[in-house]
Amino acid sequence: MIEKIFDDLYRLEIPLPRSPLKALNSYLIRGEDRFLIIDTGMNRETCLKAMRSCLQELNVDLNKTDFFITHLHADHLGLIGHLATDTSKVYFSRAEARVISGNEKPSAERRAEGMKFYIACGFPEEELKTAVENHPGFRYSPQRKVDFTQLQEGDTITIGGYAFSCIDTPGHSPGHMCLYEPRKKLFISGDHILIDITPNITNWADLDNSLKSYLTNLMKVYDLEIDLVLPGHRNLIRDHRKRIDELQEHHRDRLAEVLVALKEGEKTAWQIAPHITWDIDFRSWEDFPPVQKWFALGETLAHIDYLKAEGKINKREEKGRFLFSLVKLSGTGLAF
Numbered sequence: 001m002i003e004k005i006f007d008d009l010y011r012l013e014i015p016l017p018r019s020p021l022k023a024l025n026s027y028l029i030r031g032e033d034r035f036l037i038i039d040t041g042m043n044r045e046t047c048l049k050a051m052r053s054c055l056q057e058l059n060v061d062l063n064k065t066d067f068f069i070t071h072l073h074a075d076h077l078g079l080i081g082h083l084a085t086d087t088s089k090v091y092f093s094r095a096e097a098r099v100i101s102g103n104e105k106p107s108a109e110r111r112a113e114g115m116k117f118y119i120a121c122g123f124p125e126e127e128l129k130t131a132v133e134n135h136p137g138f139r140y141s142p143q144r145k146v147d148f149t150q151l152q153e154g155d156t157i158t159i160g161g162y163a164f165s166c167i168d169t170p171g172h173s174p175g176h177m178c179l180y181e182p183r184k185k186l187f188i189s190g191d192h193i194l195i196d197i198t199p200n201i202t203n204w205a206d207l208d209n210s211l212k213s214y215l216t217n218l219m220k221v222y223d224l225e226i227d228l229v230l231p232g233h234r235n236l237i238r239d240h241r242k243r244i245d246e247l248q249e250h251h252r253d254r255l256a257e258v259l260v261a262l263k264e265g266e267k268t269a270w271q272i273a274p275h276i277t278w279d280i281d282f283r284s285w286e287d288f289p290p291v292q293k294w295f296a297l298g299e300t301l302a303h304i305d306y307l308k309a310e311g312k313i314n315k316r317e318e319k320g321r322f323l324f325s326l327v328k329l330s331g332t333g334l335a336f
């Protein structure tokens with residue numbers, strides 16, 4: 001599906017079957033002699049077919065097309081290997097490129113390390129194997145490496161009548177980057193700001209406290225003059241400040257839920273996760289597909305890291321398991 005948003009700017013809806021995200025919003029900008037595509041869809045046949053049909057309808061020549069990728073997730077970067085040609089520039093944040101190049105270990109080794117960590121967090125091994133097999137990051141990443149044109153905060157991409165300024169927004173991923181067009185008051189948010197669903201904030205080896213980074217970088221966007229946000233999924237957003245307020249509140253609520261869960265006593269992250277309210281169409285934690293439990297556990301860990309940095313939670317290790325408990329303040333009872 002193609003939606004014209006402004007002159008020379010289109011939203012391309014790329015379906016993501018069996019994902020709660022439903023679809024990716026890719027954006028196409030037509031310049032004088034080149035095109036720019038922002039985010040691509042996963043490396044899977046359905047996405048490629050949808051993308052090719054949109055590009056054909058809009059008469060886009062991939063030999064005259066550059067790309068900007070907001071972040072490393074497979075639903076944004078996955079198709080790049082199919083779409084980029086020898087003449088394409090693929091713009092990508094320097095910090096995010098560093099994460100990918102630091103990940104040169106064979107994927108089997110990375111997978112084993114990730115699994116070991118999640119087992120220590122309490123994830124049952126058999127269910128974890130299913131989660132990993134179905135994880136989009138392992139299944140739908142690009143099929144070949146591409147060279148990135150690396151960007152950092154303040155760099156500009158000019159295309160057609162648009163001049164976008166790059167804004168670093170780590171949190172959802174370690175080097176997430178948004179684009180801001182100040183004259184048109186247009187903001188391309190990737191997965192930094194979404195409406196109807198909340199961006200997944202997980203624990204990253206490359207970020208000490210990803211939730212803290214995320215919340216800080218929400219406020220960085222708050223003050224910008226924006227009339228329209230073009231997000232990576234779901235609907236366009238008119239009032240970015242209202243949405244940022246809601247996202248801040250969402251995470252404050254989840255942080256409180258972690259503390260309440262620990263009031264009952266020491267727990268693994270796996271035992272804390274069912275106490276958190278998840279925006280997902282399943283009745284109970286037990287009904288979540290294993291891969292959704294993977295995302296939920298990562299999000300739980302991001303909230304635990306935040307509370308640990310605030311001095312509200314202790315962590316200890318026993319028999320290969322990480323256990324969390326509330327920090328008790330002497331004489332004043334619990335720390336919240």
Ligand SMILES: [Zn+2]
Pocket residue numbers: 073075076191232233
């Ligand atoms: Zn996404």
